[in-house]
Amino acid sequence: MKNILLVIVAISMYSCAPTYLVSKSEFQQIPMGTKKIVVKTEMSSDSLFTLISKSFSREGWVVKSDKGSMQISAEPKSVGSGTALKPFVYIEDKTAYYSGEWGLDQKGQLMMQSMVRANTVAFEPIAFERSGITKNDVAFQGLVILAKTIPGELSYSK
Template sequence: MKNFTIRLQLLSIILLLTACSPLYLVGKNDFQQIPKGSKKVIVNVSYATDSLFKIVSKNFAREGCPVQTDKNAMQIYCNGKSVEGGTLLKAMAFVEPTATGSQVIFSGEWGLNQEGQIMMQAATNIQYNATSPIVFEKNGTSKTDVAFQYLVLFARQIENGNISYSN
């Protein structure tokens, strides 16, 4: 029992220390350029929708996402990727034509991965397995900020893309 108490105290200290430090996956300067409240990352390119659809699908797969696609709706899903901080990312990409080529709109949901659920249950005795929409909070310490930064990283993988953000 004493061992368990010591482990729980160590876990609490680790959680406190990591929860207070911002996590910059995209770099601090780029992080600060993202508007608070953003829910979508948009990438405009000069090439066709079919090409962009294939690129995004392959990029999701390369990053270890379980990929599902709907070519008729031009939607690509990453159905659960574990990322930093015990976060589960469920990303969605929607590809559509534009006057000058095409664009992809990244959005998604976040939740706790298995590691995060174990930590939550150990610390609070509450089991949490829901997901919530990704909304950029701009504090760098929240799981939703980690998830949003992954959407930005997906967007950056698209060559010659012009990235913008939207609510």
């Protein structure tokens, strides 16, 4: 019992430190409640589709795409701090709309199993909480990093 309490205290102390995958100033510019990243470009939608698909592949994502509906998604991948990101991109009129879902990666699953003896594999839609200490915020920052690989004007949308 004493060891379990020690593990819970250690995990809670570790999880209270903000995680910044982007710079602190970029992090602070993201509005709370944001669910989408919008990238407007001068590229044709077809070129944008190809660029995003290749960008995902270069970074090791397993890409699923549907050029007919101009949608790109990827298999979940760890972005750090026990967090997995499952990104989605929709392209329309030279604009890419990034959104996604977050869940626990293998490390997060192991931590959850050790704490509550349960296996959690569900994914939930990302909504930026602006605390820096949640899996939601870590996943959203991973999405920002993906969106920043595309040349264009980046903005946020709820």
